[in-house]
Amino acid sequence: MLELFSKGRAFAFFFLMLVLVVVYFMLRRAEKGKVPEIRRVAALDAIDEAVGRATELGKAVLVHMGYTDAGVRGEHAGAILAGMSIMAHVAEMCARLGTKITVAPAYPELLPYVHETVKSAYQRGGKLEEYKEDSVVFLGNQQWPWATGIMGTLEREKPGAHIGVGPYHGESLIVAESGARVGAITILGTHRKSQIPFFVAACDYALIGEECYAAGAYLSKDPAQIGSIAGQDWLKIITIALMVLGTIVTSLGSGVLSDLLKM
Amino acid sequence: MSIVYRRTIPLAITVVFLVLMVCEYFFASPVLKNVGLEMQSWAVLISAFAVGLGVITILRHHGMRIAKRSEDWPMSAWLMATMVLFMVLGIGFGQNNPMFKWIYDNVYGSLSSATYSILGLFITSAAFRAFRARNLDAAVLLIAGFIILMGATPTIAALWEGLRYLSGWVMDVPTAATGRVIVIGAALGLITLALRIIIAKETGFLGGGSGEAA
């Protein structure tokens, strides 16, 4: 049966199947009413607070989904999609509260979706007549032009809230620090571990790694999606158990587990 | 646009290609390998189009701003003029022509380097503002950061070789361990997000609300 698989990928396949089964099981379980409790994520709770504060101060909200060279065609597409989910949530809030929103995607291929998402948000909020096409601005799809555009937008508009989740690169600190300098509540998040320290240092709230991917589910408060987050946690427990077992087994001189992983 | 066009069809396309590429990665089938190679070629073509799409989008966006005489429209006109000039030089005379190279090296290159170098300034001000030993955790982080900084300073590392090994230990053991944790957690989060997208539990990226099903 192992001949069916490419070299060294059989275990990875079975583990992927395990991941899908566990997550799907927890999701369905939550749909049937057994909704697990998950911890509060301060950064995600702060999104609503930040938008509310911007509304009170009569200021706008700036939202973006980070920058990556390959856009949605590359390995960071998942993070961009997670950022889109947050953007959809923020757009809906802004529509309901009547707050000006500026969305600055760095990906031209996403523009139709971003326009559609913001427009749908206004529609769901019953304020379609207040939707403006200008709320989505394209600042460029190159790293430094986009980052400079974000800096300029922050300095000119001085938004009350600055929210972004996605795959940031070298421009992360520029974007984060610029938001802090204009006094906006800055909530930024990324899965890229090289940029997380910058967000932790410069932002009011930072989303780290998987918190970005869980954001859409968390903010929706949909039981099924919350169930999927719990499923993820069970998988982490399984992974930790594998690590502990592997450490013990390998320390005893057996290569069983490492051979299994290389299967 | 009906929900079939906006959600169902894009989702169906996503699922079909996702399953095909996952199978291509895991299974040793020549048929799947050829399908994978073909799809990779399509992806390369689509991404080449995306480069052009960026140009068209900028032209359209700033063209509208000029036509409507929006705020700061002269800036949009300046952007369009320089973009068109650069494109004419590059496409018409080749990327190796002296004028194109001059503009690239002395304008774009210099501006990019200048923007990147703002990082140095912001790191300095962020470090001065944020690196406070407010509590035990912050103090441990500060000490570890200092060890890394000293190990990264060429002259200090030259004066005491042991610092390089200490800094290497901090990078290779606690930092690498934390990095692995973040990567594993993010990977599990990404698979879960993909599953939610496939079963249409998360449609934020398709223009819907985050809790809306297709």
Place this chain on the structure above:
Amino acid sequence: MSKWIRSNSVAVIYAVLFLITALPILSPLGLPISIGPTTRKFASIIDSLKKDDIVFVDINFSPGSWAENGPQLAVIMKHLWTKGVKVLFFSLAVDGPQMYMKAIGQATPPPSLKYGVDWVYLGYLSGAETAAAAITKDTWSLVKSDYFGTPLQNLPIMQKIRTAEDAQLLIVVTSGEMSWMWVRQWYERYRKTYLLAPISIMVPSGAPYQQAGQIAAILAGSRGAAEYEVLIAKPGEGATVTDALTMQLLYLMCLIIIGNVIFYTQRKGRRTSATGGI
């Protein structure tokens, strides 16, 4: 004066930083550089290449990171020219072609080496990871001509290069964008040596891959380039900026100490006034 400094503290910080960066570049201090183990390993792997071995080099950065990646690429090129190997350059970054032209101007190949015979540049390949997968699986199916428009069949070097199986080494010079992607597309698929030359900030992220053996060695930013230049005795841009780098890092450490002293002094002052001076 101190009131002015306090109200313009950020401007003062930036001004001092500018001075301590500019002065060592204008008038080098000649501070000592030690060569780290990873730089030595990086150089030794390239040194171990044999004549006519094939090396893939991905030039994957933009002008913004030239200060770090530029010296790395130039010194790597200089070292490769001495080994008699065949080098396939390409770029998965849009600005790669300009970076190649700039680097080759600094690391001019010796007259004994000929373009098309000893090295070739394929230009920018769009598609990120899909392009990486395609170029390693079947180079000729992805690219029909080199960057200068010469068909591949007219290039003697390309008669020996079809897939990654023909190569012995991959070197990626990058601002970080595609470093880990190459682990999947090169090391995991072909189990060939992978050397990475990223900007300094990406080095901690590479540690797990280096420990796992997926990345053989990492050349750390401009400092790594400077060490490499000293190691192979081919001075370049890298060595000239290490004095400025040293001064900047020392300044940063001083600022952090000053910041903490101010923090604790102010905290003590607040506690003292809260307790009425008791």
